[in-house]
Amino acid sequence: MKAALLSIPALFLAAAANSDDIGFSGMPEMCASCHGRDGASSGSMPSLAPLDEESVRLLLEAYRSGEIEGTIMNRIARGLTDAEIASLAEYFGELEE
Amino acid sequence: MGIRGAETSRRGLLKLAGASAFAGVAGERAVAGVRGKVVVVGGGFGGAAVARYLKLHSAELDIVLVERNEKFSTCPFSNTVIGGFNELEFVTFGYEGLRADGVEVLIGNVVEIDAGGNSIRLSGGEGISYDRLVVSPGIDFKWDAIEGYDEAAAERMPHAWKAGSQTALLRRQLEAMEDGGLVVIAAPVTPFRCPPGPYERASLVANYLSERKPRSKVLILDSKDGFSKQGLFREGWERLYPGMIEWIGFSDGGNVIEVDARSMVVRTDFEEFRPDVANIVPPQRAARLLDTAGLAEGGDWCRVDPRTFESAAAPNIHVLGDACVAGAMPKSGHSANSQAKACARAIASLLAGESPREPAYINTCYSLLSEDYGISVAGVYRPDENGEIASVPGAGGSSPPDAPAEYRQAEAEYARGWFANITAEMFG
Structure with a gap:
């Protein structure tokens, strides 16, 4: 099942740091540059705050595998580890409003 | 929790x-x-x-x-x-x-x-x-690298490689130029700030000229034999501004070695040019x-x-x-x-x-070739065992060649979205 080009918003993440652990790769912060701090985008990239944990995980895995064809997100998701995807999903899932 | x-x-x-x-x-x-x-x-x-x-x-x-x-x-x-x-x-x-x-x-x-x-x-x-x-x-x-190109010369031949008054100066010069004029952009050796920057600039200058001064030309004189997203830029230039942008690489005589800002002369190893607007980006x-x-x-x-x-x-x-x-x-x-x-x-x-x-890093560089034509290069990076920051194998890369117009348009939109979010993150 391949989603049509660009029909699913290129996903990704937002803002700040995780509260429990100053360590890990800090990946959620890296997402804020494109997707806005606290998962609230002020531009054309999608906001991530509305997504729940499972959606973030499934989307990132689908971008990584190529099941969804976006633009830049496939190239970035291919650089993420399973552990990072899990942390990102947890982080942005917590921001769900 | x-x-x-x-x-x-x-x-x-x-x-x-x-x-x-x-x-x-x-x-x-x-x-x-x-x-x-x-x-x-x-x-x-x-x-x-x-x-x-x-x-x-x-x-x-x-x-x-x-x-x-x-x-x-x-x-x-x-x-x-x-x-x-x-x-x-x-x-x-x-x-x-x-x-x-x-x-x-x-x-x-x-x-x-x-x-x-x-x-x-x-x-x-x-x-x-x-x-x-x-x-x-x-x-x-490196003011001494191109003979004759110093801070005073930059007031006539702007670098516009630190944004601000230099940016405004180059814009004013383009506005004042007559139709049929020659714009030279001198691109520096690697490494330098913003590798795709000179070529995005050539694109957006051509965009302005093609609408307002269509007999003009943009000539890129390059101190190297290749550049970032080269295939994608060339594809876009042919599609959007056919015949307007010419690129001369190092081996073909593109290396600028001297300028005379007063008489508006730009010299390479082989040739002399007399541009109407000269944008000299010096080595850094x-x-x-x-x-x-x-x-x-x-x-x-x-x-x-x-x-x-x-x-x-x-x-x-x-x-x-x-x-x-x-x-x-x-x-x-x-x-x-x-x-x-x-x-x-x-x-x-x-x-x-x-x-x-252990950190991980991301870079994304969008370039606009027109308001609705964008291309990108991205990378994910981690420190490797040699103490270098290395690209994660298999990740990153450039936009695909020969992509449909909707892909280029989406990346132009995302370029604007990137700018809105990264500047809000830093200054908002």
């Missing part, structure tokens, strides 16, 4: 109270209670981001940001000012957001770094001491301020630890952005921003007496 729940509700309250979203999460960082004074020199993509994220990780830290100018004009999107899509104000930002976060912002000119004394000195003689120093001062030009090096502490070790750029960005030459000093050697990461605003986040985490850990954890 309890901590996160509390954080989320505190965030909500602060949002309701009108405080910034940053302040909302700042109070509960894992290193809350860490004290110390961090001085940041330079308020661009590296400096503004590291100051903000340090405050986020530990509200108790004293953060002093020293920046030369009251306002910062970004190089990213400054080509849209040169192309006439935006005014300079669109790429110009103040430091109110950082001040609201509790960062002390000083407008001043740093003239010396005293690594042994853990202090910096301003042009007025005032000294500022630090526990940790972060320098993100960007580039300086790390800001010379860094030499006051020997941070470039006699070379052009500063070596750093790939995990913390601490200088290889002096302890307690971190060098970010264009000025440092960051392995596979290009010299871009996004790279500096990404490095700043990892550096802020590392400093918070170091001040808490903990070891910094």
Whole structure:
């Protein structure tokens, strides 16, 4: 099942740091540059705050595998580890409003 | 769960109270209670981001940001000012957001770094001491590299490679040029700030000329034999501006060796050109301020630890952005921003007496060829076993060639979205 080009918003993440652990790769912060701090985008990239944990995980895995064809997100998701995807999903899932 | 729940509700309250979203999460960082004074020199993509994220990780830290100018004009999107899509104000930002976060912002000119004394000195003689120093001062030009091209010449042949008055000057020259004129863009040797920048600039200048002065030409004289996203740029130029942009690489005589700004002459190894507008981007090096502490070790750029960005030459000093050697990461605003986040985490850990954890970095460079034609290159990076910042194999890369128009249009939209979000993250 391949989603049509660009029909699913290129996903990704937002803002700040995780509260429990100053360590890990800090990946959620890296997402804020494109997707806005606290998962609230002020531009054309999608906001991530509305997504729940499972959606973030499934989307990132689908971008990584190529099941969804976006633009830049496939190239970035291919650089993420399973552990990072899990942390990102947890982080942005917590921001769900 | 309890901590996160509390954080989320505190965030909500602060949002309701009108405080910034940053302040909302700042109070509960894992290193809350860490004290110390961090001085940041330079308020661009590296400096503004590291100051903000340090405050986020530990509200108790004293953060002093020293920046030369009251306002910062970004190089990213400054080509849209040169192309006439935006005014300079669109790429110009103040430091109110950082001040609201509790960062002390000083407008001043740093003239010396005293690594042994853990202090910096301003042009007025005032000294500022630090526990940790972060320098993100960007580039300086090698004025002696192209004969005749000095600061005075740049007033007639702008570089426009530090955004601001130079950007506006180049725009005015293009507006004043008659139809049928020749615009020369001299592109420098690698490494330099923003590898796709000269070619995005050629595109957006051609966009303006094709609409308003269609008999004009853009000639890129290059000091190298290839450039970033070359195939994608060429494909776009053929599609959008056929016949208007010519590129001459190093081996074909593109290397500019001399200019005469008064008579508007540009000379390469083989030829002489008489452009109506000359945009000379000279070779570059790390800001010379860094030499006051020997941070470039006699070379052009500063070596750093790939995990913390601490200088290889002096302890307690971190060098970010264009000025440092960051392995596979290009010299871009996004790279500096990404490095700043990892550096802020590392400093918070170091001040808490903990070891910094393994970072990962992302870079994204969008280039516009017209308002609705964008291309990109991205990368994900990690420190490797040799102590270099390396690209993650299989990740990253450029936009595909021969993509449909909707793909190019989407990337142009995303370019604008990127600019909106990264500038709001740093300055909003």
